Amino acid sequence: MMLPKLTPLADANSAFNELNPAPRLLMGPGPINADPRVLKAMSTQLLGQFDPQFRLMMRETMALYRAFFQTKNDWTLVLDGTARSAIEMVMMSVIEKGDKVLVCSFGRFGQLLDEIAQRCGADVRVIHTDWGTVFDLAQIEAALKDFSPQLVATCQGDTSTTMLQPLAGLGELCHRYGAMLQVDATASCGGTPLPVDAWQIDAVTAGLQKCLAGPSGAAPVTLSSIMAEAIYKRRHIEDGLQTAGYVPGSGSRIASNYMDVAMIMDYWSDAGLNHHTEATTMLYGARECARIFVQEGLQNVYARHAAASKAVVAGVQGMNLRVYGEVANKMPNVTGVYIPEGINGEKVRSALLNDFNIEIGTSFGPLHGKVWRIGAMGYNARQDAVLQTLSALEIVLAAEGHKFTRGAGVDAAYEAYKN
Ligand SMILES: Cc1ncc(COP(=O)(O)O)c(C=O)c1O
Numbered sequence: 001m002m003l004p005k006l007t008p009l010a011d012a013n014s015a016f017n018e019l020n021p022a023p024r025l026l027m028g029p030g031p032i033n034a035d036p037r038v039l040k041a042m043s044t045q046l047l048g049q050f051d052p053q054f055r056l057m058m059r060e061t062m063a064l065y066r067a068f069f070q071t072k073n074d075w076t077l078v079l080d081g082t083a084r085s086a087i088e089m090v091m092m093s094v095i096e097k098g099d100k101v102l103v104c105s106f107g108r109f110g111q112l113l114d115e116i117a118q119r120c121g122a123d124v125r126v127i128h129t130d131w132g133t134v135f136d137l138a139q140i141e142a143a144l145k146d147f148s149p150q151l152v153a154t155c156q157g158d159t160s161t162t163m164l165q166p167l168a169g170l171g172e173l174c175h176r177y178g179a180m181l182q183v184d185a186t187a188s189c190g191g192t193p194l195p196v197d198a199w200q201i202d203a204v205t206a207g208l209q210k211c212l213a214g215p216s217g218a219a220p221v222t223l224s225s226i227m228a229e230a231i232y233k234r235r236h237i238e239d240g241l242q243t244a245g246y247v248p249g250s251g252s253r254i255a256s257n258y259m260d261v262a263m264i265m266d267y268w269s270d271a272g273l274n275h276h277t278e279a280t281t282m283l284y285g286a287r288e289c290a291r292i293f294v295q296e297g298l299q300n301v302y303a304r305h306a307a308a309s310k311a312v313v314a315g316v317q318g319m320n321l322r323v324y325g326e327v328a329n330k331m332p333n334v335t336g337v338y339i340p341e342g343i344n345g346e347k348v349r350s351a352l353l354n355d356f357n358i359e360i361g362t363s364f365g366p367l368h369g370k371v372w373r374i375g376a377m378g379y380n381a382r383q384d385a386v387l388q389t390l391s392a393l394e395i396v397l398a399a400e401g402h403k404f405t406r407g408a409g410v411d412a413a414y415e416a417y418k419n
Pocket residue numbers: 030082083084085109155157158159160184185186187207216217
């Protein structure tokens with residue numbers, strides 16, 4: 001097989017230029033612009049990962065994410081890696097070869113859950129619902145009855161379709177059938193309620209780069225006691241770190257060292273196992289993301305995202321554009337918008353980027369070339385960012401010959417913010 005192509009630098013000296021990115025406004029499905037407070041926290045000088053000051057910061061970060069996830073789970077921590085690494089770490093650590101995993105897939109990231117579970121050696125069954133829709137609990141219950149999985153995995157928000165799976169009652173349902181529930185909330189958490197304990201979710205994984213207003217590269221996670229125990233019973237400490245009296249867990253050894261959440265729990269615990277070298281700068285960032293969120297107040301942040309969603313929907317509809325999927329089930333932080341007939345979607349995105357420094361998203365798979373995704377989340381879930389984006393979109397669409405009443409979209413969004 002041919003290796004992929006790599007374009008050489010046009011100017012070999014450009015690598016010596018100071019970084020100077022354009023001041024983009026990132027209004028796609030994520031990443032978005034980080035809150036300046038997060039960037040400031042991330043420029044703080046490093047500490048050793050076992051420095052008592054740093055250990056305190058870790059415990060503070062756990063406390064902040066317990067508030068963020070509305071949970072009392074002891075095992076609420078931040079994993080080093082992007083959001084998918086956290087999905088994989090949890091699955092790798094809990095799934096033993098041949099375990100049955102039910103995946104509820106309503107988009108590309110449901111497909112990712114399926115793929116990761118398969119790579120972990122699970123016997124996977126996937127239930128699908130059309131892109132642009134979500135499951136009702138009866139569909140999931142039928143599969144639980146028929147398949148009797150140990151684990152159910154779903155996204156809360158699937159960024160590819162912009163849909164938000166209602167999760168109230170799902171954890172209780174899974175437990176009734178003897179399954180644990182793992183939720184990928186990367187795209188949605190922080191933009192919409194996710195009361196982990198009330199909804200009885202056993203594992204939630206996330207990322208910073210969406211509603212948490214940080215960069216990608218650290219993954220907040222919370223594990224219920226059932227999930228933490230299921231993982232910890234597979235604890236096998238690496239050879240070079242074992243101490244006298246060490247007794248391995250009764251479960252099979254986790255197949256990856258880096259992704260071994262049992263050892264990572266030992267690192268975060270008072271035992272302070274010297275597993276990986278902590279990404280201290282990312283932890284500073286993750287801590288600040290949660291601190292901003294909790295200081296603003298969960299309900300206020302959700303309301304800010306809901307207001308942005310209402311304004312974006314009103315704005316695009318005012319421009320004679322159609323919203324993709326079931327609007328009642330869409331994520332508040334991302335809106336799918338059909339590219340109108342006769343308009344070149346990529347040309348519009350390029351004009352927004354080059355002439356206005358605004359990025360909006362394209363789509364994957366069956367929606368590619370048909371739907372744009374406009375995000376308003378985290379630091380960018382602000383009236384000024386939303387109105388600026390819609391104004392620019394109006395100008396570009398008019399230039400491309402789309403038929404609509406000039407000003408109607410931005411006026412409708414402005415109005416939505418006023419009401
Ligand atoms: C729903 C969802 N899950 C998982 C991921 C993967 O996250 P990451 O790119 O941080 O690994 C994304 C990224 O956009 C996502 O939207």
